[in-house]
Amino acid sequence: MAAFRDPLAGFVPDALVLVALDNALSRGWPDAAVSDLTRDILHASGIADGTVPAPAFAALLGDGRADLVARVRFLRMALGDLALGFDALTGDLPTFMDRAQTFGLFRYDKAMSDTAAARAEVRPWVDYVSALTRLEAAHLVPRLPGNAGPDWLEIGGNSGAFAAAICAARADVRITVSDLPAVCGLGQEMQKGQDRIRFQPRDARKSGWAAELGARDLLLFKSVLHDWPDHHARAFLTEAVACLEPGGRIVICERGPFAAGLADASFLSRLANAVFAPFYRDPSVYEGWLRAAGFAPTRQTVQLDMPFHVIEAVRA
Incomplete structure (x- = not known):
């Protein structure tokens, strides 16, 4: 590759x-x-x-x-945020997040209803995440398990760009993308004609995934867990376990710590990822949570703009 x-x-x-x-x-x-x-x-x-x-x-x-x-x-937003707010980023993170244009872009509260106005509000960050995903997918999709069952669920799957790349590579897979209502509405626009991708609007912070989303062969988290504090991220994994068919798998695709890729990072990579630097976890954190939940995780690492880890967990 x-x-x-x-x-x-x-x-x-x-x-x-x-x-x-x-x-x-x-x-x-x-x-x-x-x-x-x-x-x-x-x-x-x-x-x-x-x-x-x-x-x-x-x-x-x-x-x-x-x-x-x-x-x-x-x-350009990230450049401005780092130039004017680096002191807050390194010393007063809540203030940085409150003032930064980049964090103002990701307004999840604007996505809670699927209206034309809500879609317009969230489209800039949906477009950005989709653009990144299309760059990353060619390197991540081949590292997804080839022996999982066909029924997959992607939590926080945005516009379905990653799901589309998976379906293009795997004729046997069908994927449900779960995200906030306005995001799913945009996803349905963008993935029109994809008969193996469906969207199910839902706020992942609400418990009871299994009752609403059903049992699946594989649950996928791609570039989503770092968005959330530990208590939310661990709760998501607990909910994911309840959604798995016997022998099912959880797959986490995440960047590692910012410092791990800093030496080889391009100017653009540094800009794009530095604003999120405090939130990227070492992959051992996710692996520890999965072991505590009764799984035996394995890890592959690929160098993209930063080291990207693909963690696959099968119940022990």
Whole structure:
């Protein structure tokens, strides 16, 4: 398998280029004009050839423009949050989270109903998470268990981007994605025509998963447990156990601690992940929780923008 490569990283080496690129994309470039300063910065970086995209960057824009726009916008937010709030990030985390644009983006309270207004509120972060997932899926999907049963449940599965990648690789799998109502509504839009993916709106913090979601062969948590404090994350695993068929599996896909990948991280990776650095757990934490619940976890690690751990747990 080819090594992970972020196609954007080669074009955005520093903060000035990132800001100029976000400025251009937000103004509708290349269909719309940009300022001379923006054009000059993009030209000097190899993104633009005069007023139009350079051929290599034009190929990157292509069908992936929406993903590119979502990632660049988030990265610029993260840049601002770190520049202005690093002292709070390292000394007063609640204040950082309260003030940071990046945390203001992830407003789960806005997703509790599936209305047009709610979908519009949550679309920016759903788009960003979907863009990341599409980058990561090619490296994570091959590491999912090949001998699990066909009926899978993904908790916090966002737009269904990871589920779609799994279904494309595994003709035997059908997946239910459970997330908040507005997120599921967007997911149904984005995965229209996917007959092996269904969405079931639910707040994972409410107990009684098994009664509403049924028994499954595999429960998947991809980049979701780090979002929650220990008591919630452990409660999610307890609920997951109750949803498993005999011989069922729990799979956790998560980045490891921020420091573990810092030496090899690109500029963009550092920006994207530093704002979440306090929340990434060592994989041994998840493994310990699973052992305490009666499972025998195994782990695979793959180097993406940071070390990413795929933990599979079968009841001992």
